[in-house]
Amino acid sequence: MTHFPSKRRPGAGAVLAALLGMTAALGLGTTGEATATERALPDRTTAPNYPTQPARWTDRAHGFASLAGGTTGGAGGKVVTVTDQASLVSYANAPEPYVIRVKGSIAVEPFGADIVVGSDKTIIGVGDTGEIVHGELHLNPGTSNVVIRNLTIRDSYVEGDWDGKTTDFDAIQMDGADHVWIDHNRFQHMGDGLLDIRKDSQYVTVSHNQFRSHNKAFGIGWTDNLRTQITIDHNWFTGTKQRNPSADNCAYAHLYNNYLSAQVSDGDPVWTYGNWSRGRTRMVIENSYYDGVQHPYQADATAELVQRGSILRNTSGRTDSWGTAFDPRDFYAYRLDPAKAVPALVTRFSGPQRNIGTTLHVPAHYPSVQAAVDAVPAGNDVPVTIAIAPGTYRAKVVVPANKPNIVLQGTGQSRADTVIVYDTPAEYGGSTGSATVRIAANDVTARHLTFSNDFDEAAVELKGEQALAMKTTGDRIVFEDTAFLGNQDTLMTDSPNLTTVSRVYIRDSFIEGDVDFLYGRATTVVERSEIRALSRGSDTNNGYITAASTWTGNPHGFLITRSRIVSDAPAGTFHLGRPWHPGGQVDAVAQVLIRDTYLPAAIKATPWTDMGGFSWRDARLAEYHNYGPGSQVAADRPQLTDNQASSHTVTAYLKGTDGWAPHTARTH
Incomplete structure (x- = not known):
């Protein structure tokens, strides 16, 4: 994106630490400008209390x-999926550790034959349909550290015996x-x-x-x-x-x-x-x-x-x-x-359960988040959970396009307990190279985590100050109870190309920044979340919350709904957004709707502005039923009618042609 001079808030590391020390409840961070009316409103952004383990069992051995x-078992080793006897035999008796997922039914030949299982192996059924028929799993003397889960093993009976x-x-x-x-x-x-x-x-x-x-x-x-x-x-x-x-x-x-x-x-x-x-x-x-x-x-x-x-x-x-x-x-x-x-x-x-899957633990079994991602098989078609223990992980993470169906899950009491952070600015590799975490795969979910880019703009003289905490290009991405920390370009929700529509759903989360810190061309819904617009010390212009680059053929860009925008910036110094046309692309016409959301006094009376020679009036920027000291109905603030608003819902933005509806799913 276009470089915009900004003033880094003092002591980036100290501020990050302070924020992480706060409660995970999304109602935090109201500024001194909060009115009695605001304080009396029901808190619509408090994060739910998510359990970290299923109610009836865990994925770790108990008892003796x-x-x-x-x-x-095979924790720490590669994850493989087998559908035939030869592959199962090969991996089960390999010298190195493996997590072996049995998908579907494997009929063993000859009838009653042994499948020898070596040390450091997990053999686990995929869903509740993984089964071994006519054969035996056999552990020879000296075999150690084996987990066998979620399988049906049946039918080697000899009639009459x-x-x-x-x-x-x-x-x-x-x-x-x-x-x-x-x-x-x-x-x-x-x-x-x-x-x-x-x-x-x-x-x-x-x-x-x-x-x-x-x-x-x-x-x-x-x-x-x-x-x-x-x-x-x-x-x-x-x-x-x-x-x-x-x-x-x-x-x-x-x-x-x-x-x-x-x-x-x-x-x-x-x-x-x-x-x-x-x-x-x-x-x-x-x-x-x-x-x-x-x-x-x-x-x-x-x-x-x-x-x-x-x-x-x-x-x-x-x-x-x-x-x-x-x-x-x-x-x-x-x-x-x-x-x-x-x-x-x-x-x-008892017996095989549909929701028992492979869980890879970081750092107990894998030394880093990236190592756990690397262990997931290419083309993965069943969810694999990467359970990340509380701590600060200073490293970049890439979920490549060929590794879908991954769940990144912090296991602490709050999202602030588990932080993935790095400090690369866009000067080194653009937005892709800058991102602390990059998700290129489809069907990825992240929960109970904080993503941060703590690059200190004030400490280094650079031509650009963009520093992404997260970039997504995959479709059907979900963030629940997550935080995104940074300044310029904190969170980029994008797609592989202009005319490909990717969808991102963000719920019960926290997003902070100053310049264009929620941007990109993906269809993105932010619901029940807090957005913090950081002051850059200006009395006139402290930044822009959104910079959408929605394809003109896509009617759904950004929807911010039932959320709270808060700010420590002076009154009337922050824009709701501006239209981003990457490389002057005329078919990237921003679509942003902010509805049913609290707006602070920091929001400008004319909250939308031009960008790169493109007028905001030619974009699709609107509000509906916002409230708070920064909200008003005026000539320069397009408002949807009730009839128009009825078609701009979370469902309408996310459903696509496949009926995707993460907002209706039961949270974990």
């Missing part, structure tokens, strides 16, 4: 799998493995066991799985040693006969909030049972629910079993309890759900 260094005596086709089998988390899977109708955890495997957690339609569901042990430590929680055993589970010579077996129902009933008086503490196992059962189960829980005379809080309904047979076993809270913290709630919770939340 979380101990002794934890279980992270109900007892599983002729084959050894398990869903998952491990021998001497350590640090394994098996979570949110569905296992059914296999050739031997559904889950066999054998021969001194250690630090294992089995959670939120479904064991269905089978004889021998889940066995643990096959050893004389007391080494296995295992947590088993929120699993659903239904239509199974025995081993629900059977735990042989476990050092510690902690079972809680499991649901056993619809047990197979074939008249077998011994080998139809629920939980069995065998050998010298020390077992603790808490708040589980047994419905229609024979021998709900039992223990060998040499074993120990402590049970508390469980519910038995229509049960018969053994309910053994003796010894002291151990106290699980000596090892880890956990939350017990009430036993009476277990059937509803477990049936709803």
Whole structure:
């Protein structure tokens, strides 16, 4: 954009730090000019309180799998998506870490064959439809740090072999493995066991799985040693006969909030049972629910079993309890759900879930945001969340056009906790090279983050002082509870070329700057947000909020609605905007509507102005139902009629030909 002399506000770093220290509520920052009327108005820009994790589970291992260094699987490695057996086999047994996403159904050949899983792997179903059919995931002795989530593994059963005596086709089998988390899977109708955890495997957690339609569901042990430590929680055993589970010579077996129902009933008086503490196992059962189960829980005379809080309904047979076993809270913290709630919770939340996806953690698993972006596969078509821990990340980030469906999510209590910042001016590489963060991909969402360019205009003599915090060119971009900090050209929402329409939706956010600090040709909606117009120390002209360059064929440019504009500039010294024609392009005709928004006294009585020889009167600039000391209806302030305003809504700006409606989606 055209260089416009500006005065950097004093102490850029200090001001940034001060702002980041403020509350994340968007009602902050009212100036001394606020009137009693303004203060009495309802706060329409307060950011919602977003949770940082789903309500019923997290994407990190818990229980025994979380101990002794934890279980992270392939975190830190490349993310790949597989749709065939050859690719799954190749990545699963590779020497380096991988996050392997199984998309759709993979039929394994020959029938019952093993897929060997090496150390440092995550194998996770995409959505709730990823499945492995006719095959087994096998962990050999010495395998360590494996996560298996969100899969269905089914149908290696050999007809007529109900007892599983002729084959050894398990869903998952491990021998001497350590640090394994098996979570949110569905296992059914296999050739031997559904889950066999054998021969001194250690630090294992089995959670939120479904064991269905089978004889021998889940066995643990096959050893004389007391080494296995295992947590088993929120699993659903239904239509199974025995081993629900059977735990042989476990050092510690902690079972809680499991649901056993619809047990197979074939008249077998011994080998139809629920939980069995065998050998010298020390077992603790808490708040589980047994419905229609024979021998709900039992223990060998040499074993120990402590049970508390469980519910038995229509049960018969053994309910053994003796010894002291151990106290699980000596090892880890956990939350017990009430036993009476277990059937509803477990049936709803066990097994594959549509909204369990791949989450890449920064910096726990990836050293930088860019490293996590780089790990996402090209052509990605399922959302991948990059969870960014609180902190200040001084680095540039580029989300390239071939990596769509990324969610950048800060995990702090407020957006001010997680900051991505750099200090490059446009003198070095123009707007693209200047941007701290650049999003070229479609379908990218950012939440609970601050983006900043803290280049100090006053410290360096340069021809240009543009310094972008964010530039987007992708379509269907969403910013929720985000902040954009800078001076000139803070936030550029653009498109790949003049006649391509990209859409950006900004909600519950904060944007600051002085000259053209919200600009570009993308269709952009700013809703329920605060826009801070910074003073440059002038008594006459302190800057411009918008500089749209909307293609003349696009009726929808910028819409600022139900928001607040605040400023520390003197009264009557700030413009709402001017029309930007990049390179003199005559077909870039700005369209800006500011409606239902608070305007401060800093706004000029004639708030639109010319730019680069193009008259603002030839652009599409208007207001509707604004309020506050900077609002008025005058000859030089075009106002929409009620009829016109009815077609200038958030929906109208965003829907396009695909019906995109992020403003109606439930926030996270």
